[in-house]
Amino acid sequence: MAFYLRLFFASLLAAASLGAQTDYTFSDGGRPVPYRMTADEVFSRAGRGVRSTAGSQEWGGGRILKLGAGESSRKLAKSNWAQDRKSLAPVFYYTGDLPTAGKLAALSADARDKRLANSRRVMTEKLLVHLEKSESDRLASTQPLGFENSLIPGWVLVSYADAFTALDAVDWMTQQGGFEFSPVFSRTMGKRQALSRTVNDPLFFRQWHLLSSAAFNLNMRNSWDSVTGKNINMTIVDDGLEVKHEDLAANVLPLGQGRHANFNDGDPNDPSPTDPKDNHGTNCAGIAGAVGFNTLGVIGVAPEVRLMGLRLIAGDAPEDATGRAMAWQPAGLITHISSNSWGPPDDGESDGRISSLQLAGIEKGALENRNGLGTVFVISAGNGRAEGDDQSYDGFSSSRYGIAVAAVNRSGNQSSYSESGMGVAISAFGGEFKQPDVTWTTNNMGAAAFGIKQEAFPTSEAPINYTDSFNGTSAAAPQVSGAVALMLERNPRLGYRDVKEILMRTGNRAGLKGKDEFVKNGGDFTLSHSFGAGVVDVAAAVALAGRWTNLGPVVTAEIEATGAQEISDNGTLSSLDFDFDAAKIRVEHVELTFTVKHDNRGDLEFGIISPFGTLSVAASRPEDDNVDFTDYTMTSVMSWGESASGKWTVAFLDGMKNGMGGTVTKAKLKVYGTAQ
């Protein structure tokens, strides 16, 4: 017996010298259970008498403190007064839930923390011992305070002054031999509700676009259990960002470090609105990234995303400033997402062309930012449907570097204002004009902003600092921006085109009703000019992001037609054929660039027919009585996934008999995609 004990101590010492860990097998009511004690960690319930240490973290009702090299929790406990020692406890791990050290080291930091937290057991001041109460004097030398019967016959609960005194008893009984016992541990338990992160933001239940109980919603499901937009940076390009907002501030990157910009009036480094009526940016920011789980206000789709404010559209926006805002990526930081709820006028008569500086900014952002993976540009598709506008005429949202977002209302209808177009990629919830078919979000702080909102929306029920009156493709785009933040947290290696394709692959068409039908194209995408691929399905997009293989590099093919082609005033279709037989390309974007001479260009509609037969349409715009389109580009996503090889046809139609026809003097078709 003596020989055995000596061996036991030798192995104990060896274990202790290897990373301050000791393995035990306790008898838990008769069942052997393996544990490992870590001497370099200590649990502190109150934090009294123990300094805070780097690497410490919350666990259960207290904190796990990490000790320095050469320190041990036993020594630390003994150096504390008895009263303070009561708040401390030894830390064990249930080794049945621990992977090997190698596997543990290979996990991401978050995954490792979760594994450790779930297998962690903290000693209480009690031991469960196989003993009759009448035998209690056998433990006299361990200085127990009391004995009580446990729920297991023949086993008693022995209590000590504190958990470390109980640990001394553990060591004494181990050395003595002949005892069956186990410490009584504390552990954490998983909550079994469907969403294990409890959303405690009081206005959450009004945010119908997030609620699984709503007829139409973003299908968040359990996404927030694993992704919240952590470490993802998003610019809100708008009329300002209330950086001090009670429900945004924790997600806003600090001022004074070159992260924010103000291209309008006021401090050039502070994007806060200078006029309380400039609340649009603050509204958008809350939809994408209001702070979640803080018992305050609302919750964003990405409740831990980091926000940068770029104040650009509160006044007139210089083209170079617009370009800079698009390309924005402060030194030492990655700009993952650029959220844009604005664009050319939706009056149905503007040609929607954007400046080359703006385009260059987007191009730089998409091709160079994020170490070449590209900032993901999310852009509202436009609110001009009632004015006869069509998204195809919007050079910003239809840019091949952006993702155009259309709006759906509470009933699954295309919002009355939301434009259709050949570049619409995806949809989210913009609602309509009255409660309850509007969205809840953050508003500028204070009485002045509250008064402005109440005057505009007398039926508003939102408290000060919030609004229940936000709508439009402006509300839809930041929902997608938030979804993209969750996707990029799941898989930060996605390129900007990968994000767009994943959203389009996972869009939810169920029950949507719009001006345009859903049509299955030759690339197995079912798309509509009203909705693109449908409403964002957050859970599906995040899941697909996690198992995605990036698209290959972009390849292109282009053909320019020669000669002029008349467009008659009598409603006869004019068409041009383009022979792409040699193009071995899987299509993503198709650009049509043309010059048309016409005295009333709103008479015109345009069509692109792919070799598969998929039709992309830019509808005529009755209110556009302007003259000519000059070197003008439209972009379609409707043939995404198709093969470019074969005959493409571009059709021009003047369906308005008013004595004015026109001439096409230039037409070029360019296909972007990957090599087949």
Ligand SMILES: [Ca+2]
């Ligand atoms: Ca909140």
Ligand SMILES: [Ca+2]
């Ligand atoms: Ca428009």
Ligand SMILES: [Ca+2]
């Ligand atoms: Ca005409």
